[in-house]
Amino acid sequence: MGVAALCTENLSKRYGRLLALDDLTLDVAPGEVFGFLGPNGAGKSTTIRLLLGLARPTSGRAWVFGGDAADVAAAHRRLAYVPADVALWPRMTGAEVLDLLGRIGPGVDTVYRDELVERFALDLAKPAGTYSTGNRQKVALVAAFATRAPLLVLDEPTSGLDPLMELEFRRAVAAARDNGQTVFLSSHQLAEVEAVCDRVGILSAGRLVEVASVAQLRRLHRTEVAATFTGAPPDLTGVPGVDGLHSNGAAAVRFTLNGPPAAALRALADAGVATIAVREPSLEEIFLAYYGQDAR
Ligand SMILES: Nc1ncnc2c1ncn2[C@@H]1O[C@H](COP(=O)(O)OP(=O)(O)OP(=O)(O)O)[C@@H](O)[C@H]1O
Numbered sequence: 001m002g003v004a005a006l007c008t009e010n011l012s013k014r015y016g017r018l019l020a021l022d023d024l025t026l027d028v029a030p031g032e033v034f035g036f037l038g039p040n041g042a043g044k045s046t047t048i049r050l051l052l053g054l055a056r057p058t059s060g061r062a063w064v065f066g067g068d069a070a071d072v073a074a075a076h077r078r079l080a081y082v083p084a085d086v087a088l089w090p091r092m093t094g095a096e097v098l099d100l101l102g103r104i105g106p107g108v109d110t111v112y113r114d115e116l117v118e119r120f121a122l123d124l125a126k127p128a129g130t131y132s133t134g135n136r137q138k139v140a141l142v143a144a145f146a147t148r149a150p151l152l153v154l155d156e157p158t159s160g161l162d163p164l165m166e167l168e169f170r171r172a173v174a175a176a177r178d179n180g181q182t183v184f185l186s187s188h189q190l191a192e193v194e195a196v197c198d199r200v201g202i203l204s205a206g207r208l209v210e211v212a213s214v215a216q217l218r219r220l221h222r223t224e225v226a227a228t229f230t231g232a233p234p235d236l237t238g239v240p241g242v243d244g245l246h247s248n249g250a251a252a253v254r255f256t257l258n259g260p261p262a263a264a265l266r267a268l269a270d271a272g273v274a275t276i277a278v279r280e281p282s283l284e285e286i287f288l289a290y291y292g293q294d295a296r
Pocket of ligand 1: 015018020038039040041042043044045046047
């Protein structure tokens with residue numbers, strides 16, 4: 001495998017007595033869209049600040065395409081960053097801000113930038129000081145996507161966007177992926193992570209508790225099965241993988257399935273199945289299972 005787009009080794013950050021990031025070891029491959037999830041205060045922004053050289057690690061190291069993340073000038077030639085709270089120069093128009101941001105980054109695809117301005121319905125003639133939160137976020141996103149930087153680091157990129165704009169965001173991430181760019185995004189929007197990410201990392205109180213593809217993450221969790229029968233339902237007690245068995249009336253059962261489904265399917269097939277519904281948990285349900293109802 002080639003050099004990772006992002007790599008951290010035992011990366012930790014302590015603020016006084018608080019260990020905001022605890023021993024993070026993570027690789028993000030070039031071309032990957034990686035989602036970083038966690039409730040408020042889990043350490044997502046801290047990680048991003050360390051990756052960008054905006055904060056110094058207490059211990060451990062981080063690399064951007066093989067170069068030390070602390071070498072900010074070199075790392076930032078290969079990445080574009082959108083912060084969670086976008087601040088723009090209030091007296092400059094949107095167009096002037098885009099020009100300025102374009103000159104800071106690793107080069108701009110101006111044709112693509114104009115297309116994004118249209119798609120994100122940005123009015124570039126207005127002073128940035130009059131923009132809403134969502135519009136400031138759109139300017140920063142357009143500036144980042146238009147750079148075609150090999151790495152895009154996006155901190156809660158759609159928190160201020162309406163659903164239509166969120167769709168445009170997803171299209172832009174898909175285009176970035178098709179273009180071979182790497183995207184590292186932190187998010188609370190689980191539907192978005194599910195829609196755009198190849199892999200997700202779940203952070204809890206500064207520790208990485210899971211890294212998996214969205215599909216793997218779903219497989220690690222229970223599948224819900226509901227079946228009705230033409231005659232008497234089978235007795236599924238003790239069938240490997242079957243849990244939480246409920247009978248829904250005389251000819252229906254509901255249960256959760258863990259691991260390989262073969263034994264349960266055999267038991268169902270031996271009875272006369274009239275209907276069967278199999279439901280995978282959403283990322284939101286998986287996330288809530290990690291954090292309880294307090295998770296956001
Ligand atoms: N400069 C700082 N000084 C002291 N504590 C800090 C500082 N920055 C972050 N923290 C603490 O570190 C922890 C992690 O914060 P961080 O902003 O990384 O979380 P997050 O996962 O990005 O949260 P959110 O989803 O709310 O943005 C929090 O407890 C926060 O209060």
